[in-house]
Amino acid sequence: MFLNQMPRYEILSADAMATLDRGWRRIVSEIGVEFMSPRALELFRRAGMKVEENNVFFDPEFVLEQVAKAPREFDVQARNPANTVRIGGDHMAFGAVYGAPFVREGDVRRDATLDDFHRFCKLSQVFGEMDSAGGVVCEPNDAPLDSRHLDMVYALQTLTDKVYMGNVVSGPNAADTVAMTRILLGDIETTPATISLINCNSPLRWDDRMLDAQFEYSAANQPVVLTPFLLMGAMSPVSVPATLVQQIAEALTGIALSQLIRPGCPVIFGSFLSNIDMQSGSPCFGTPESAVGLLCTGQIARRFGLPWRSGGALTSSQTTDAQAGYEALMTMLPTFLAGANWVMHAAGWLEGGLVSGFEKFVMDVEILRMLQHEFTPMEITEESLAFDAHAEVGHGGHFLGAAHTMERFRTCFYRPLLSSSDNYERWMRRGAKDAAARAADVYQAKLQEYELPPLDDAIREELRDYVTRRRRELGDA
Amino acid sequence: MFLNQMPRYEILSADAMATLDRGWRRIVSEIGVEFMSPRALELFRRAGMKVEENNVFFDPEFVLEQVAKAPREFDVQARNPANTVRIGGDHMAFGAVYGAPFVREGDVRRDATLDDFHRFCKLSQVFGEMDSAGGVVCEPNDAPLDSRHLDMVYALQTLTDKVYMGNVVSGPNAADTVAMTRILLGDIETTPATISLINCNSPLRWDDRMLDAQFEYSAANQPVVLTPFLLMGAMSPVSVPATLVQQIAEALTGIALSQLIRPGCPVIFGSFLSNIDMQSGSPCFGTPESAVGLLCTGQIARRFGLPWRSGGALTSSQTTDAQAGYEALMTMLPTFLAGANWVMHAAGWLEGGLVSGFEKFVMDVEILRMLQHEFTPMEITEESLAFDAHAEVGHGGHFLGAAHTMERFRTCFYRPLLSSSDNYERWMRRGAKDAAARAADVYQAKLQEYELPPLDDAIREELRDYVTRRRRELGDA
Numbered sequence: 001m002f003l004n005q006m007p008r009y010e011i012l013s014a015d016a017m018a019t020l021d022r023g024w025r026r027i028v029s030e031i032g033v034e035f036m037s038p039r040a041l042e043l044f045r046r047a048g049m050k051v052e053e054n055n056v057f058f059d060p061e062f063v064l065e066q067v068a069k070a071p072r073e074f075d076v077q078a079r080n081p082a083n084t085v086r087i088g089g090d091h092m093a094f095g096a097v098y099g100a101p102f103v104r105e106g107d108v109r110r111d112a113t114l115d116d117f118h119r120f121c122k123l124s125q126v127f128g129e130m131d132s133a134g135g136v137v138c139e140p141n142d143a144p145l146d147s148r149h150l151d152m153v154y155a156l157q158t159l160t161d162k163v164y165m166g167n168v169v170s171g172p173n174a175a176d177t178v179a180m181t182r183i184l185l186g187d188i189e190t191t192p193a194t195i196s197l198i199n200c201n202s203p204l205r206w207d208d209r210m211l212d213a214q215f216e217y218s219a220a221n222q223p224v225v226l227t228p229f230l231l232m233g234a235m236s237p238v239s240v241p242a243t244l245v246q247q248i249a250e251a252l253t254g255i256a257l258s259q260l261i262r263p264g265c266p267v268i269f270g271s272f273l274s275n276i277d278m279q280s281g282s283p284c285f286g287t288p289e290s291a292v293g294l295l296c297t298g299q300i301a302r303r304f305g306l307p308w309r310s311g312g313a314l315t316s317s318q319t320t321d322a323q324a325g326y327e328a329l330m331t332m333l334p335t336f337l338a339g340a341n342w343v344m345h346a347a348g349w350l351e352g353g354l355v356s357g358f359e360k361f362v363m364d365v366e367i368l369r370m371l372q373h374e375f376t377p378m379e380i381t382e383e384s385l386a387f388d389a390h391a392e393v394g395h396g397g398h399f400l401g402a403a404h405t406m407e408r409f410r411t412c413f414y415r416p417l418l419s420s421s422d423n424y425e426r427w428m429r430r431g432a433k434d435a436a437a438r439a440a441d442v443y444q445a446k447l448q449e450y451e452l453p454p455l456d457d458a459i460r461e462e463l464r465d466y467v468t469r470r471r472r473e474l475g476d477a
Numbered sequence: 478m479f480l481n482q483m484p485r486y487e488i489l490s491a492d493a494m495a496t497l498d499r500g501w502r503r504i505v506s507e508i509g510v511e512f513m514s515p516r517a518l519e520l521f522r523r524a525g526m527k528v529e530e531n532n533v534f535f536d537p538e539f540v541l542e543q544v545a546k547a548p549r550e551f552d553v554q555a556r557n558p559a560n561t562v563r564i565g566g567d568h569m570a571f572g573a574v575y576g577a578p579f580v581r582e583g584d585v586r587r588d589a590t591l592d593d594f595h596r597f598c599k600l601s602q603v604f605g606e607m608d609s610a611g612g613v614v615c616e617p618n619d620a621p622l623d624s625r626h627l628d629m630v631y632a633l634q635t636l637t638d639k640v641y642m643g644n645v646v647s648g649p650n651a652a653d654t655v656a657m658t659r660i661l662l663g664d665i666e667t668t669p670a671t672i673s674l675i676n677c678n679s680p681l682r683w684d685d686r687m688l689d690a691q692f693e694y695s696a697a698n699q700p701v702v703l704t705p706f707l708l709m710g711a712m713s714p715v716s717v718p719a720t721l722v723q724q725i726a727e728a729l730t731g732i733a734l735s736q737l738i739r740p741g742c743p744v745i746f747g748s749f750l751s752n753i754d755m756q757s758g759s760p761c762f763g764t765p766e767s768a769v770g771l772l773c774t775g776q777i778a779r780r781f782g783l784p785w786r787s788g789g790a791l792t793s794s795q796t797t798d799a800q801a802g803y804e805a806l807m808t809m810l811p812t813f814l815a816g817a818n819w820v821m822h823a824a825g826w827l828e829g830g831l832v833s834g835f836e837k838f839v840m841d842v843e844i845l846r847m848l849q850h851e852f853t854p855m856e857i858t859e860e861s862l863a864f865d866a867h868a869e870v871g872h873g874g875h876f877l878g879a880a881h882t883m884e885r886f887r888t889c890f891y892r893p894l895l896s897s898s899d900n901y902e903r904w905m906r907r908g909a910k911d912a913a914a915r916a917a918d919v920y921q922a923k924l925q926e927y928e929l930p931p932l933d934d935a936i937r938e939e940l941r942d943y944v945t946r947r948r949r950e951l952g953d954a
Contacts, residue, residue: 007486007487009484009814012857016857019858019859019862020857020862022859022862026864027864031872033872034873054872201873203867203870203871203872203873203874203875203876204871204872205872205873233876234876234877235876237863237882238881238882238885238889238890239861239885239889240855240861241855241857241858241863242861242863242864245862275890278886278887278889278890280899280900282898283898284896284898286896287890287891288847288848288851288891289890316896316897316898317897318899318901318909319911321799321912322801322840322911322912322916323895323896323911323912324912325799325800325801325802325806326805326840327802329802329803329807329810330810330847333806333810337486352898367803371765374768377488379718380489380492380493380496380497381496381718382496382499384716384718385496385500385716385718385722386714386716386718387504389714390714390723391507391508393680394681395508395509395510395532395681395682396511396678396680396682397680398711399710399712399713399715400711402714404714405715408716409710409755412710412715413709413710413755413761413764413766414764414765416761419761419763419794419804420793420794420795420800421754421757421759421760421762422795427795434794434795434796434798434799435799436799439799
């Protein structure tokens with residue numbers, strides 16, 4: 001997996017950090033955070049916090065004590081041990097788009113299906129840069145609603161041999177994910193095996209269904225990503241600093257709950273921070289504000305000693321056009337500068353997250369590959385200066401045939417997956433295809449390359465039986 | 478103009494810097510640098526350097542002594558004083574694409590004309606984010622060859638009231654630029670008024686025509702951008718460190734020449750560093766290698782106390798597609814991270830610099846605006862935390878109508894020029910236009926908004942007379 005050993009780009013001064021620190025302490029202690037779960041409220045009450053109805057008023061020191069119990073780094077095992085990921089430190093893991101009800105292929109935008117879900121799983125498997133297909137890589141609208149999570153988990157488990165995300169629609173869905181993960185891997189408590197996204201109903205409220213899922217996962221020692229969902233102007237004030245303190249208040253109190261459920265269980269400080277267009281109310285992605293928020297969030301998460309999630313190839317664009325290109329990189333480059341540990345939506349996100357795009361997936365993998373290359377430190381040694389090449393070529397010549405070049409030409413530079421540097425005549429001969437059209441060729445070819453990763457027949461059978469039984473119990477059979 | 482007060486992203490360790498330092502010293506002293514100009518050779522000989530044929534073997538300490546004479550910062554005056562730029566320090570100035578023989582509008586790619594040149598001048602004038610139209614914003618192929626530089630300088634002087642770049646095709650062309658600039662502004666020696674690009678014929682050779690232009694400009698105290706032209710694999714070794722030391726050797730020796738011509742004259746450390754595709758030989762832009770080179774170059778130029786030029790919205794893409802979007806930002810974001818002072822090609826570059834694109838120009842201005850917004854430090858104060866807004870909205874509500882929001886909604890976030898966050902239905906109703914199609918609408922509207930900046934009739938007349946006389950003398954009348 002990718003290790004980011006380049007420097008972090010940090011923009012918060014010590015004074016700024018102290019101001020933010022005062023801010024979240026004031027929010028959690030004076031305004032409090034709502035937890036719509038009697039179990040959660042009972043845990044906080046027993047821990048000595050003041051609870052009024054659903055609202056918990058926190059002692060900030062208590063929050064920090066709980067946060068300190070969380071591991072700084074941990075592994076998440078994949079069924080193929082080569083694909084096990086480490087979360088935290090310099091490690092960066094990348095998963096596909098999550099949660100889109102629609103898909104786009106070329107000019108066609110339509111409801112996503114289970115077949116689309118399968119194809120995105122295959123693309124996530126076949127691209128080595130992807131550590132995970134994520135979870136709800138698109139919504140399989142043609143699968144029965146109440147048992148759809150079983151179809152998704154089964155697909156993630158069988159079509160890929162990488163780590164995957166668990167379902168969070170309800171506590172029972174989470175329990176199904178945990179049960180199926182145990183079938184796949186046996187012991188999953190020593191080393192966890194699925195990551196789940198617990199979103200806050202921002203501002204300052206954690207909802208019951210998400211909390212029920214959190215209880216299941218944290219109790220089973222499976223990591224949860226506690227994520228304030230912050231579109232500034234709607235779910236948080238129209239100010240990056242105000243949003244950062246709200247984000248800290250929400251994330252840390254969610255993390256504190258996990259540590260009460262099971263002290264020492266793995267958690268991830270989550271961030272999903274952008275803004276709305278103040279004229280239309282539409283969410284905007286790849287904005288300057290979101291990039292600044294991302295850089296700050298990395299610095300903040302490190303201050304609390306927590307692995308963190310943010311970033312992705314986000315865009316508001318409807319198609320894989322120029323806007324999709326620059327907006328995706330407006331988020332992904334800061335994702336690397338800030339060293340996010342768990343990067344959801346790293347490939348395929350379109351239209352503010354409403355659409356999983358096949359061409360977009362390929363474009364995003366290209367960006368991911370480029371950034372992984374860029375954020376791998378180069379060696380600067382006497383030998384790297386290639387003095388002999390300069391002595392050989394001298395003045396006004398060229399290095400095309402130099403010995404130094406001949407020894408290295410195959411591997412010396414990044415080789416693109418999608419980008420074209422064809423001259424105009426050659427580009428015309430090859431059909432004058434723009435990047436989106438070429439991306440369509442790439443994903444179709446990649447789907448042809450896909451091979452089903454081997455899985456023990458008995459395990460596959462047991463998973464199938466589980467899905468069949470549970471589907472029947474859920475009334476979807 | 479834009480001040481970049483965010484931190485610089487520096488990736489070279491002290492050890493790495495010391496290795497690079499040994500590298501350029503060895504090149505200039507053991508291999509030497511060619512200057513294809515008897516005047517230049519004579520200056521170096523008289524300064525005590527060893528000269529063999531056209532090659533100068535340098536004492537690195539002598540080079541550093543000359544470099545130390547150059548100003549760290551300086552102004553370049555525009556005829557509208559509000560558009561005067563400062564070069565150096567935290568200042569960043571942005572000019573349009575330079576040197577393309579072709580233009581692209583929509584699906585049409587064709588030879589550039591003087592009318593295209595005029596339209597790009599107007600776009601550079603009308604967008605406040607642009608500090609300069611640059612110089613050869615496209616090649617006016619329908620203007621007579623020998624006097625074309627007069628048409629370009631006249632257009633830059635009259636259609637814009639911003640700083641502009643001088644012609645460098647020959648010494649006489651440079652002298653024409655200086656003469657016309659004196660007509661426009663009178664005294665241009667106290668504060669220079671035109672910037673010119675002197676490219677190295679890399680590796681390690683400065684050619685006669687460029688040097689003749691350099692003599693004219695430096696003698697007149699007009700800044701020159703001494704720019705190694707480095708496509709790794711062709712003009713430099715297939716190694717970033719080797720290319721960086723070559724770049725230092727070339728830039729510093731060119732700068733040393735300017736300081737011998739006129740001690741203390743303004744210079745800019747230039748960088749144009751990317752790589753070729755090792756299979757096709759085509760130049761590639763927006764590559765990971767070029768981004769790393771850019772970050773290192775900023776650190777290196779600062780070490781020598783020199784203002785520097787690099788960056789731009791570079792791409793190999795043929796059209797304003799997704800590749801153009803992400804490649805442009807792959808260079809422009811590092812341009813800001815590294816704090817380049819003079820940014821050529823900041824808008825309009827397509828197809829490896831062969832094409833000036835109208836839609837691309839608009840896309841690049843959008844990127845420029847976003848980055849200027851992103852690299853303006855936010856204030857983190859108690860007030861910015863908007864505690865009252867949190868107290869007002871509480872738990873699970875929204876901030877759309879909060880007092881804090883209502884007071885700030887007009888200016889709180891970046892407002893895009895081009896990017897769309899329309900929902901799907903609205904986007905379809907508005908014609909389902911991708912970013913390139915919308916960019917075409919934007920530049921056409923902006924050309925309508927353009928107003929000719931006022932200029933004293935006598936000066937305009939004198940400029941016209943100069944152009945007419947010189948065109949006759951050059952045999953193009």
